[in-house]
Amino acid sequence: MNKFDIAVIPGDGIGLEVVPAAKQVLEAAAELHGGLSFQWTEFPWNCEYYLKHGQMMPEDGIATLRNFDHIFLGAVGMPKLVPDHISLWGLLIKIRREMQQSINVRPAKLLRGLQSPLRDPKHFDLIVVRENSEGEYSEIGGRIHSGPDQMAIQNAVFTRKATERAMRYAFELAKSRRNHVTSATKSNGISHSMPFWDEVFNEVKGDYAEAETASIHIDALAAFFVMKPHQFDVIVASNLFGDILTDLGGAIMGSIGIAPAANLNVERKFPSMFEPVHGSAPDIAGKGLANPIGQIWTGKMMLDFMGYTELGNLILEAIEDTLSAGIKTADLGGKATTSEMTEYIIARLREK
DSSP, X not given: OEEEEEEEEEESTTHHHHHHHHHHHHXXXXXXXXXXXXXXXXXXXXXXXHHHHSSSSXXXXXXXXXXXXXXXXXXXXXXXXXXXXXXXXXXXXXXXXXXXXXXXXXXXXXXXXOOOSSSOOOSOEEEEEEEOSSBTTOSOEEEEOOGGGOEEXXXXXXXXXXXXXXXXXXXXXXXXXXXEEEEXXXXXXXXXXXXXXXXXHHHHHXXXXXXXXXXXXXXXXXXXXXXXXXXXXEEEEOHHHHHHHHHHHHHHXXXXXXXXXXXXXXXXXXXXXXXXXXXXXXXXXXTTOOOOHHHHHHHHHHHHHHTOHHHHHHXXXXXXXXXXXXXXXXXXXXXXXXXXXXXXXXXXXHTO
């Protein structure tokens, strides 16, 4: 039997509700397979931990996490208690950077049983590959002066290594899909980093002659996500562009609460981290209203990365069966609680 040691960080807000729900589904999936099991180790690292200890995780937190196969994260953030730049950079982004999770993967598709807010979505099924280690989210910059002369500088950093790595991952992923890769750019307005991005993309696509490609400016691409998302297969984007596009991807699916994500250490030297796109949603936390699909679908992505793609697909089928039966949480226009939706998904999974 293959046993996986998973570090669990429920985090803040609804993370404390959706993570246990997803664990139940993954345990049910493991029972179905028979040759798979999980060892879960939970860590209470969140904003409450910060208020008690002055840091989002202990000094040896990263060293501790390196002992696990993967990390399963819920949500981070309680902005009324801890500023977002502290909670994110102290936990989420710290893990991404120090575990060298250089690729972020976020799918968006029209799920069976779910109505998109788009008038004619035409069964879109796309994946955004986001460069996850640098770009616009670099730490380089600073502030100077005060008062009316105060100034802030934020430097974007694009290296050939990281840019090419994200693009090659996108092309390799596209091989198992419709073999079309779109590059998100803005070289008509950003005069250094985006022309560089375009140059690398044009070089890399030369090694994938069988793939169809397109290069689209980010403003137009955002519009096309609304107007014709079905035309896209794999999109490769910088850190900021990928972040924005994938929130939009959740919206056109019907709710950001169903959008999953994977932060991958593609070399498999360190653990990868799996987290839903949604935030901690403190306004509904503790009320049983949270949609568990984003976290459960994230668990499906973790199974995919482990090599259990067929099992992961069964989970996604169970999610769609549940939605098709009209079992939906409030964000999807239904009345089901977090636990009711989870139980229904598990029941459908066990019928597979």
